[in-house]
Every structure is written in structure tokens, then in C-alpha cells.
Amino acid sequence: xxxxxxxxxAGDIRLAYALLSPALLLLAVVxxxxxxxxxxxxxxxxxxxxxxxxxxxxxxxxxxxxxxxTFWQAALVTVVYAAVTSAGKLALGLGFALLLARxxxxxxxxxxxxxxPWAYPAGVSVIGWYxxxxxxxxxxxxxxxxxLKYAVDGTFGIGAWAFASVMLFNIWRGSSFIAVLLLxxxxxxxxxxxxxxxxxxxxxxxxxxxxxxxxxxxxxALGVFLSLTSAFADLSNVWMLTAGRIVFPVIGTHAYWLxxxxxxxxxxxxxxxxxxxxxxxxxxxxxxxFDPPQERSTA
Amino acid sequence: xxxxxxxxxxxxxxxxxxxxxxxxxxIYFMLVQSxxxxxxxxxxxPFIVMDPTLENFQELFDRxxxxxxxxxxxxxxxxxxxDWLVNTIVVFAGSVAATLVASVAAxxxxxRLRPPGFRWWRRGIFAAYVIPxxxxxxxxxxxxxxLGLDDNLLALLLIYPTMALPFCVWILSxxxxxxxxxxxxxxLIEGASRATAFFRxxxxxxxxxxxxxxxxxxxxxxxxxxxxxVFLLTPNNQTITAGLGTFDVALDExxxxxxxxxxxxxxxxxxxxxxxxxxxxxxxxxxxxx
Amino acid sequence: xxxxxxxxxxxxxDEVHAVKDVNLHIRDKEFIVxxxxxxxxxxTTLRMVAGLEEITAGEITIGDRVVNDLPPKDRDIAMVFQNxxxxxxxxxxxxxxxxxxxxxxxxxxIAKRVGEAAEILGIQELLKRKPRQLSGGQRQRVAVGRAIVxxxxxxxxxxxxxxxxxxxxxxxxxxxxxLHDRLETTAIYVTHDQVEAMTLGDRVVVMKxxxxxxxxxxxxxxxxxxxxxxxxxxxxxxMNFVEMTIAETNGALWAxxxxxxVKVPPASAARLGPYKGQRLTLGIRPEDLRVATGSDxxxxxxxxxxxxxxxxxxxxxxDVKAGSNVMVARVDPTVRAKLHDKMRLSLHPERVHxxxxxxxxxx
Numbered sequence: 001x002x003x004x005x006x007x008x009x010a011g012d013i014r015l016a017y018a019l020l021s022p023a024l025l026l027l028a029v030v031x032x033x034x035x036x037x038x039x040x041x042x043x044x045x046x047x048x049x050x051x052x053x054x055x056x057x058x059x060x061x062x063x064x065x066x067x068x069x070t071f072w073q074a075a076l077v078t079v080v081y082a083a084v085t086s087a088g089k090l091a092l093g094l095g096f097a098l099l100l101a102r103x104x105x106x107x108x109x110x111x112x113x114x115x116x117p118w119a120y121p122a123g124v125s126v127i128g129w130y131x132x133x134x135x136x137x138x139x140x141x142x143x144x145x146x147x148l149k150y151a152v153d154g155t156f157g158i159g160a161w162a163f164a165s166v167m168l169f170n171i172w173r174g175s176s177f178i179a180v181l182l183l184x185x186x187x188x189x190x191x192x193x194x195x196x197x198x199x200x201x202x203x204x205x206x207x208x209x210x211x212x213x214x215x216x217x218x219x220x221a222l223g224v225f226l227s228l229t230s231a232f233a234d235l236s237n238v239w240m241l242t243a244g245r246i247v248f249p250v251i252g253t254h255a256y257w258l259x260x261x262x263x264x265x266x267x268x269x270x271x272x273x274x275x276x277x278x279x280x281x282x283x284x285x286x287x288x289x290f291d292p293p294q295e296r297s298t299a
Numbered sequence: 300x301x302x303x304x305x306x307x308x309x310x311x312x313x314x315x316x317x318x319x320x321x322x323x324x325x326i327y328f329m330l331v332q333s334x335x336x337x338x339x340x341x342x343x344x345p346f347i348v349m350d351p352t353l354e355n356f357q358e359l360f361d362r363x364x365x366x367x368x369x370x371x372x373x374x375x376x377x378x379x380x381x382d383w384l385v386n387t388i389v390v391f392a393g394s395v396a397a398t399l400v401a402s403v404a405a406x407x408x409x410x411r412l413r414p415p416g417f418r419w420w421r422r423g424i425f426a427a428y429v430i431p432x433x434x435x436x437x438x439x440x441x442x443x444x445x446l447g448l449d450d451n452l453l454a455l456l457l458i459y460p461t462m463a464l465p466f467c468v469w470i471l472s473x474x475x476x477x478x479x480x481x482x483x484x485x486x487l488i489e490g491a492s493r494a495t496a497f498f499r500x501x502x503x504x505x506x507x508x509x510x511x512x513x514x515x516x517x518x519x520x521x522x523x524x525x526x527x528x529v530f531l532l533t534p535n536n537q538t539i540t541a542g543l544g545t546f547d548v549a550l551d552e553x554x555x556x557x558x559x560x561x562x563x564x565x566x567x568x569x570x571x572x573x574x575x576x577x578x579x580x581x582x583x584x585x586x587x588x589x
Numbered sequence: 590x591x592x593x594x595x596x597x598x599x600x601x602x603d604e605v606h607a608v609k610d611v612n613l614h615i616r617d618k619e620f621i622v623x624x625x626x627x628x629x630x631x632x633t634t635l636r637m638v639a640g641l642e643e644i645t646a647g648e649i650t651i652g653d654r655v656v657n658d659l660p661p662k663d664r665d666i667a668m669v670f671q672n673x674x675x676x677x678x679x680x681x682x683x684x685x686x687x688x689x690x691x692x693x694x695x696x697x698x699i700a701k702r703v704g705e706a707a708e709i710l711g712i713q714e715l716l717k718r719k720p721r722q723l724s725g726g727q728r729q730r731v732a733v734g735r736a737i738v739x740x741x742x743x744x745x746x747x748x749x750x751x752x753x754x755x756x757x758x759x760x761x762x763x764x765x766x767x768l769h770d771r772l773e774t775t776a777i778y779v780t781h782d783q784v785e786a787m788t789l790g791d792r793v794v795v796m797k798x799x800x801x802x803x804x805x806x807x808x809x810x811x812x813x814x815x816x817x818x819x820x821x822x823x824x825x826x827x828m829n830f831v832e833m834t835i836a837e838t839n840g841a842l843w844a845x846x847x848x849x850x851v852k853v854p855p856a857s858a859a860r861l862g863p864y865k866g867q868r869l870t871l872g873i874r875p876e877d878l879r880v881a882t883g884s885d886x887x888x889x890x891x892x893x894x895x896x897x898x899x900x901x902x903x904x905x906x907x908d909v910k911a912g913s914n915v916m917v918a919r920v921d922p923t924v925r926a927k928l929h930d931k932m933r934l935s936l937h938p939e940r941v942h943x944x945x946x947x948x949x950x951x952x
Contacts, residue, residue: 008643016412023405023424023464030461031427034438041437096318099311106315112571113319119514119570120326121521123540124559129325176322177518180574184581218585226466229428252431265437272431279429287422290585292473481674484641489735490662490691499687503678 035276042269061270071271074254078275081167081250082231088171089227090220093178098212100179101186111183118176126169133165166238170231178223185219186212221289228282232275251275326563333557340553355557378542379535380558386531387538387562390452391520394459398516399509401460402467407497409468410475411483421472427465436529443530454530455538462523463516470515470584474508475501477584510573511580521566591652591665591742591775592617593638598647600633600799607633609799611647615777620769622778622790625822630799631779632747638777639745640664652742662691664743667736671748673728675720675735682716685735692739706734709768726757733765737772744776750785762788783823787811795819817949820872820942826906828872829916832946835864844871848912852888854938860952861943869952872942875906878918881935890935895926909934 042061046054065071096114100107117125133145149161189212213220238253249257251271258268332340334351359380405424409417439458448454478501486496502509527541534542539562546555570577593615600608608630615621623631636642638649640661649656656664667688675684682703689699707713710730720728729749736744749765750758766789769776780786786793787807795802795810795818803815814820814828821827833844835853842853842861851871853861861869881890893909893916900922907918907926911934918934926932943952 012412013414016408016414016417019404019408019412020414020420022401023468026401026457026461026464027424027427029442030439030458031430031435033442034435035430037438037441038435099314099318104311110315110319112574113322115571115574115577116326116567117322119518119567119574120563121518121540121566123522123524123527124543124562125325125329126524172321172325180578181581184578184585187578188582188586219581222585226428229431232431256436259437272435275431276429280426283426283429291418291422292476292585479672479674481670481672482676484639484661485668485670485674485735486676486687487641488639488661488664488666488668489688489739491687492660492662495691500676504676506678 038269038273041265042267042273044266046265047263048265057266061266065267065270065274070249070254074249074251074271075274077163078232078250078252081170081234082228085167085170085174085231086224086227088167089174089178090223092171092175093182093223096175096179097182097186100183114176114179116176117173118180120173122173125173129165129169133161170234174227174230178227181219181223182216185216189215218290221286225283225286229279232279329556329563330560332553333560335553337553355553356561358554359558359561378546378554380539380542380561382535383537383539383542384561386452386536387540390455390459390538391517391566393452393456394520395513395516397456398460398463398467399513402464402471402512403502403509405464405468406471406475407501410472410478411480411501413476421469425465425469427461436525440529448530450530450532450536452531452536452538455527458526458530459520459523460516463512463519466515466519467512470581471505471508471512474505474580474584477586478504507576507580508584509580510576511578511584514570514573514577517566517570521562592619592650593743593775593777594648594650595634595638596648596650598634598637598649599645600630600637600642601645607799608637611801613794613801613804615775618773618775620766620776620778620789620791621794622780622786622792623794623796624780624783624786625796625802627781628798629796631781631794631796634796635745635747635777635779638664638743639666639668665741666743666745667739667741668745668747669729669732669736669749671751673720673732673752675728675731677720679719680716681712681718681720681723681731681734684720684731685738688735688739702738702740703734706738709737709771710734710764725753726761729753729761733768737768740774742775744774746776746778746780748780749778751780751782758785765789784825787823793823795822797822813951814942815951817870817872817944817951820944820951824874826875826917826919828874828942829878830944831871831873831914831916832868833871834868835861835866837865844869846912846914848910848914849891851891851936851941852938853943854889854941856939857941857943857952864943864952867946869946870944870949872944873916873936874940875917875919877937877940878916878920878934879937880918880920880924881933885935889938890933893932893934895928895930895932898926898928907932 043056043058044054045057045060100111100114133149152161152164153159232251234250234252238250251274255268255271258264258271328346331346331348333355334348334353336350336352336354339348339350359378408414409421414420443449443454443457446454446457448457482504483496483501486500487493491499521540524540524544527538528544531537531541534545537545539558543555543558543562546558593613595611595613595615598608598611598613599606611630611634613621623634625631633642637644638651638656640656640659644657651664651666676687679687685703685706686699689702694702703716704713707716710733712727712730712734715723715727715731720731723731729752732749746765750761753761762785769789778785778789787810790807792804792806793810794804797818803810803819805813810819810823814823817830821830831846831849833846833849836843836845842858842865844851844853891911893911895907896910896915897906897908899906899908903922905920905922905924905926907920907924909916909918909932916934920926944950945952
């Protein structure tokens with residue numbers, strides 16, 4: 001005599017898929033299809049500048065890419081960019097979060113200040129940054145900025161100023177988000193744990209390593225991942241802050257340039273996709289760290 | 300604990316001050332610029348404003364193209380800023396709402412109903428972040444074109460939600476998963492249907508996490524520049540971000556900075572008001588559950 | 590007010606068979622306790638009654654309705670959970686009123702019932718607070734209040750006292766008992782704590798590995814455990830078990846193991862006949878052992894060495910060794926015992942239990 005309630009497990013699963021469908025549909029249309037298209041295109045010689053039918057060229061685009069010095073330069077710049085900005089964001093973000101860890105007078109205000117760079121819409125603050133760092137010649141501070149730029153470019157080569165400003169902007173905004181994320185983790189650490197650790201070890205560094213870091217691990221992992229992806233995928237910040245006059249192309253800008261200026265869809269797609277496997281690998285490693293814990297068991 | 304020595308206190312305070320200046324200065328700088336008269340912009344002290352004016356903001360809404368001092372009418376453009384503002388509000392509010400609805404539904408499915416392999420579903424959705432959206436313009440343009448959404452705000456309403464969705468699904472489903480199942484069960488026994496239990500109990504309980512997801516979404520879409528510029532072409536259809544991108548540096552510096560602030564101030568205000576909730580929500584989602 | 594019947598109840602998860610052929614008739618107004626170690630299926634059984642778990646096979650009847658296919662809200666039950674499961678965003682009043690609101694009670698009636706329940710539980714002052722502002726004991730009261738306002742047919746309790754500290758647990762236990770006497774509603778109570786089970790239950794159901802081991806009134810379980818598991822589970826400290834050989838000497842049966850040799854009491858002798866020459870388990874509760882005096886018959890006494898002395902005030906627990914057998918005796922606080930003392934113990938002949946070695950059933 002087996003009976004199944006109408007709202008049983010099978011019904012739950014059907015409902016689950018129904019509820020998942022809007023999100024999956026969005027992702028399918030906006031991400032999955034375009035990625036599929038990019039994968040296919042990266043294997044062809046598609047170009048709006050070319051007459052005739054599109055030919056399948058296999059891995060030729062990738063082979064050409066690997067043989068191209070510009071690609072390697074872009075890849076190197078991208079890696080440096082991601083590494084430097086991520087390190088900067090993490091260091092500053094962690095510093096901010098630790099500053100805010102204990103209650104003190106004015107904490108709420110400092111917290112808001114630290115939250116601002118992320119909350120301030122980057123789509124427009126990047127414009128502000130660009131004009132601040134590369135002001136129109138008529139403004140009062142233009143000569144000063146001009147000199148600074150000249151000095152930096154003079155020391156590190158043309159384009160260094162622009163590249164530095166991109167990194168500076170990225171770190172400025174990213175450290176704010178990381179700080180907030182880590183603060184969320186620190187808030188969850190019970191005060192007794194700090195006190196307990198205080199009894200066990202008088203070294204602040206040991207306490208930090210033994211108590212704070214392990215509990216922050218999921219937040220740190222999430223922060224690192226979001227920081228890396230935003231840096232690797234960065235196109236707009238680099239483009240905007242350099243007004244398209246790119247001396248140090250990153251992979252994003254290089255692909256954009258190939259599409260917009262050169263109409264080379266195939267190589268551009270191949271180029272964009274080179275980032276994906278690397279990021280996936282990073283993500284798979286990090287999932288272990290920030291996956292939600294298993295449900296507490298009930299008796 | 301021992302009382303801290305004076306130098307530790309001074310050190311702490313100075314660090315606070317440094318951190319605050321570092322974070323706020325660029326924003327302060329933009330705000331000051333936007334309040335300047337053209338004269339002060341050229342001759343004044345860059346860090347302060349002596350003679351604040353709302354002229355630059357006014358000018359944004361001024362469609363007439365009034366002649367300005369040293370720039371002739373010929374070079375003068377006027378901007379449909381009022382339209383941009385409305386478009387921006389529609390796009391931002393719509394995207395945040397759409398993101399939250401889709402994420403909450405998906406998160407409930409993954410965190411509470413748990414279909415087979417729900418961990419991998421969640422990871423799969425989160426993995427969308429490895430795809431740099433800004434690199435997908437051409438196929439995205441095809442999609443938008445096929446749907447007949449060229450130069451239409453709906454294109455942004457389609458694309459924006461996917462930018463924040465993976466993160467929102469992640470934190471919301473983590474929160475739902477950590478929620479003791481007994482709370483929902485208690486409601487079911489008390490006489491609620493599953494839907495009632497969801498809307499009357501689970502959703503209100505999740506407020507901090509919803510706030511966190513909402514703020515994250517707002518912060519993410521407000522940061523977009525490329526998508527708005529690529530998919531919205533006619534001036535009247537643009538958002539503030541896309542519109543400001545068309546400004547000319549040399550001619551419109553002050554008006555543009557004013558525009559930046561006009562977009563930023565409401566976004567920042569909303570975020571600041573909910574900032575504590577944002578942190579609390581992140582904590583709840585990642586660790587506590589309840 | 591209703592009786593609850595479980596007929597051939599089974600629950601299978603993918604790999605686990607959690608509840609096996611449970612048959613139970615819970616009478617109207619009865620307070621029944623399901624007790625057993627974790628994973629014994631007691632909670633699952635309760636959750637099937639609540640409608641929170643699907644029934645794999647079998648039938649549950651509440652009142653005169655088969656409820657297998659009814660959703661929880663239509664079963665006219667109320668449940669109190671171990672973690673209270675209060676709605677954190679609602680005040681105490683709203684928490685208690687929620688079920689009534691769902692059932693579209695008029696406002697005045699809701700206020701009246703919540704007021705009554707709050708008075709019974711002594712939480713009138715807390716009605717405007719949120720759950721997080723309450724102590725554990727107060728939260729538990731609110732959870733109970735939420736259950737009683739609806740006047741359901743059956744109360745279900747899932748380890749409701751397990752999250753409270755020891756002192757509060759005892760206090761709430763008494764209150765729950767008083768509440769049941771007052772409300773006279775059928776109640777099913779799940780716990781892993783045998784003291785709770787014994788003190789609260791009109792009848793107690795002992796479960797293990799998904800099977801019902803024994804159903805009975807508390808003293809019946811204590812005095813006549815059906816098997817070795819129940820014997821060991823009920824009573825604290827638990828019953829001493831010693832594996833012994835049955836042998837016949839001079840026409841009488843004796844139980845024998847190195848260090849202990851006692852006569853089989855006449856009452857058990859007939860039943861133990863078939864075990865002559867075989868091994869079985871002898872069980873004796875710590876409270877049925879006492880320090881032997883001259884007047885005790887030598888047939889039921891044996892020598893031990895004191896291993897641990899645990900004075901509890903009202904009594905002393907002695908861990909003793911007889912040969913290689915370890916036993917606990919609960920003795921009078923006046924007994925002076927030191928480590929390694931020799932001590933002669935005597936067992937109460939009418940309270941000796943025998944269990945089959947293989948089936949573990951009482952003989």
C-alpha cells in the first residue's frame with residue numbers, strides 16, 4: 001500500500017525547475033548563446049569586411065594567436081593588471097575591514113566612506129577619474145596633472161601614466177567592495193573567539209592567522225574570484241581611462257579593437273575565449289572554499 | 300585587556316583619516332568641480348569651491364542651447380538630460396526588480412527544493428562570471444536584433460539582470476539553504492500553503508539578504524558603461540551613462556561632471572542608507588543562515 | 590480531541606529504511622512519548638504524522654480521517670520544534686496569531702485566544718517583543734503558545750526541551766505535564782532523553798533502528814523490559830549486564846561466571862529450564878544491588894572490589910569489579926567505601942532479568 005502525496009518530492013523537483021527557468025532563460029539568451037557563437041566563430045574566418053561565404057578554419061585562429069607577439073604582450077599585461085589590482089584590492093580591503101573590526105566612535109562614518117567608492121557608479125566615476133587625471137587644458141589643476149603625467153611617462157615609458165591610472169581606479173573601487181565583503185565575515189566572528197585567542201597567544205599576527213583568516217576564508221575566496229574576473233574581463237575601464245588610445249592593450253581591449261577597427265571576428269572570438277578556461281580553473285578551486293556549508297542535520 | 304597606549308590611539312585615528320580621505324577624495328573632487336563656475340574652474344583653487352553654483356546642473360536640463368560666454372552657439376549642443384534621467388530610473392529600477400525576482404525564484408529552488416545536483420546548478424550559474432560580458436557584443440547584438448530590441452531600453456533590461464544574477468542566486472540560495480527547515484514547516488502546519496509560507500515568512504525573514512542582493516545589483520548595473528553605450532544609440536533613448544559618454548571633454552567638462560553627480564547622488568544615497576543591511580545580508584548568507 | 594492510529598507505517602529514503610512496520614494506537618487525550626537514540630526513526634515517525642514527510646507505505650489516521658494525502662495544514666495538528674522555529678521578523682503576538690490568521694479567525698477571537706494562551710504560559714509581558722529579544726526558555730514558551738492557541742486535535746513535540754539548560758528543562762517538563770493535564774489534548778512527544786519519556790508519558794514507545802522495541806506505561810518498561818535494549822535504555826545509570834552460564838546444582842539453577850555465582854530466583858527458574866548449560870545475559874539494575882549484610886542469603890551475594898566512588902549526595906554510585914565484570918551499584922549515602930575496598934554485594938532476587946544471548950529478548 002504505497003501512497004504518494006500530491007506535493008511530494010517529484011512535485012518539488014518540478015516546481016524547482018519551473019522556478020529556475022527564468023534565471024536559466026536569461027543566462028541562456030544573454031550568456032550561453034553568445035558564448036556558443038563565440039566558440040563557433042573562433043573556428044571560422046567570419047568578418048564583415050570579407051565577401052563570400054564564411055569558411056571553417058579549425059584552430060587556425062588560435063594558432064595564429066599563439067604566434068602573435070601582440071597576443072603575448074596583451075596576455076602579459078592582462079596578467080600583470082589582474083595580479084597587481086587583485087593584490088592591491090585585497091591588501092587595502094583587508095586593511096580597511098580590520099580597521100573597522102572593533103567598535104569605536106565614528107565607525108559608522110568611516111564605514112560609509114569606505115563603502116562609497118564601490119557604491120559610486122563606476123560607469124560615470126570612471127569619466128570623472130579620466131577628466132581628473134587628464135584634465136582639459138583650461139582647468140586650474142591641468143598644469144600640475146600634466147607635469148605628473150609627463151614625469152611618469154618619462155620614467156616608465158609612454159602610456160605608463162594611463163595604465164597606472166587604470167590600475168589606481170580599479171584598486172580604488174575594488175578595495176571598497178572587498179572591505180565590505182570581509183567586514184561581513186569579520187562581523188560573524190564571535191567576540192569570544194578573539195578573546196579566547198588573546199589568552200592563547202599574545203602575538204597579534206598569530207591571532208590574525210589562526211582565528212581571523214580561517215573564518216574569513218569563504219569571503220576571501222569570493223573576493224579573490226570576483227576581483228580576478230573583473231580584472232580579466234576589464235575592457236571598459238581601460239578603454240575609458242585611456243580614451244581608446246591604448247598603449248598597453250589588455251586582452252579585452254585587444255579583442256574589442258580587433259572587432260571594431262579590424263572586423264576580425266574569428267581571431268577576436270578566439271582571443272576572448274582564451275581567458276575562460278583559466279578563470280574556470282580558478283573558480284573550481286575556489287568553490288570548495290565558499291560553497292555554502294551542508295545543512296545542519298536533524299535528529 | 301590593557302588600555303591602549305596613546306600612540307596606538309593616534310595611529311588608529313590617523314589610519315582612519317587616511318582611509319577616509321583616500322576613499323572620498325575622488326568623489327569630493329568631482330562634486331566640487333560640478334559646483335564651479337567656468338571662471339573658477341579655470342582660475343580657482345582646484346580643491347575647493349568659493350562660489351558654488353548649480354548652473355552646471357541647470358544646464359543639463361536646458362534644451363535651448365543658450366549661448367555661453369566664450370563658446371559660440373555653433374559649438375553648443377543641448378542634451379535631452381530629462382529623458383536620460385527617466386530612462387535611467389526605468390532601466391535601473393526594472394533591472395533590479397527583474398534580477399531580484401529571477402534570483403529569488405532560482406535561489407528558492409536551489410536552496411530549499413534542491414533538485415538533483417542542485418550544488419552543480421548553483422555552481423554552473425555562478426560560473427557565468429567567467430564569461431566577460433563586455434566581450435560578447437557581436438552575438439549579443441544579434442540576440443538583441445532578433446528580439447527587435449535595437450536601440451530599446453528593453454535590451455538593457457534583458458542584459459543587466461544577468462550581470463548580477465549569478466552573485467544574487469549564490470548568496471540567496473546559500474541563505475535559504477542555511478535557514479532551518481523547521482521555520483517553513485511550522486508555517487505549513489500553522490495553516491499556510493507553500494506559497495503563503497514563502498511570501499509571509501521566508502521572504503520577510505530574508506530582508507537583509509534581499510537588500511544585499513539589491514544593492515549589489517544596483518552597484519553592478521550602475522557601473523556599466525559599455526553595454527549602455529553600445530545598445531542605446533538615439534540620444535532620447537539613452538541612459539545617463541550612455542549619454543555622458545557622448546559628451547566632449549573639452550567643451551562640456553563641467554556639465555558632464557554635474558551629470559555624473561546627478562546619477563551618482565541618488566545611487567550613492569540609496570546604497571548608503573542600506574549599507575548596514577548590505578553587510579548584514581552578506582554575513583547572513585555566508586555564515587549564519589538566520 | 591482525537592486518537593491517532595499508525596498502521597504498518599514505513600519510511601524509506603534512497604538508501605535508509607528509517608521507519609519499519611510501525612503499528613501504534615494512540616488513544617484520545619493520551620500523552621505518548623517516542624524515545625530512542627538518534628537515528629531510531631522517532632522524529633521521522635512524528636514528521637509523517639505531521640505531514641512533513643511522505644509516507645512510503647502504511648496508513649496514519651487522526652480522529653477518523655486517514656491523513657496520508659492531507660497536507661499538514663489540513664490535519665488539525667500543532668507542532669513544537671527543538672529549535673523553536675519562531676518567525677524572527679514577527680512579534681510574539683504575531684507569532685502566536687499566525688495560525689489563527691491563516692484560518693481567518695475574527696480579530697477579537699484571535700486576541701482572546703492569544704491572551705489566554707499567554708496567561709497560561711506566563712508570557713503576557715513579552716507579546717510585543719521579537720523572538721531574538723527572548724531567552725531560550727521564553728522562546729520555548731512562545732512556541733508552545735503558538736501550538737495551543739489553535740486548540741488542535743493533536744500536539745506534536747519534537748525534542749522541545751533539548752536546547753534548554755538542565756535546570757530549565759526540568760521546570761519546563763513539569764509545566765508541559767501540567768499543561769497536558771489542563772488541556773487534555775492528545776500529544777505525541779519525541780525525545781532521546783529517557784527521563785523525559787518516563788516522567789511525561791502516559792505510555793512510552795521505545796524505538797531503535799526504525800523498529801518499535803516496546804510500548805508500555807513507564808513503570809512497565811522499567812519493571813518488565815521486553816528486551817535487552819529497552820532494559821539498558823530505560824533507567825539511569827543503566828542496567829548492568831553480565832554474560833553467564835546456567836548450570837544445575839543440587840536440583841537448583843545457578844548462573845555462573847568467573848567472580849559471580851548466584852542462584853536463579855525461583856520465579857525465573859521454570860522459564861530458564863531450556864537454557865540449562867547455555868550462556869545468557871543476566872541484567873540487574875544498580876538500584877537493585879545493595880551492600881550485603883549478615884541477614885542476606887548467600888545465594889544472591891558475591892564479592893567485588895570498588896573501582897570508582899561517585900557520591901551524589903542522596904546516594905552513592907559505586908563502580909565495582911567482580912572478576913572481570915564491571916558493574917554499577919547505587920547504594921545508600923551512609924555507606925563508607927574507598928577505592929580498592931573489598932565489598933560484598935547482594936542482588937534483589939525478584940528484580941533480576943534474563944535475556945537470550947542471540948535474540949536479546951527477555952526470558
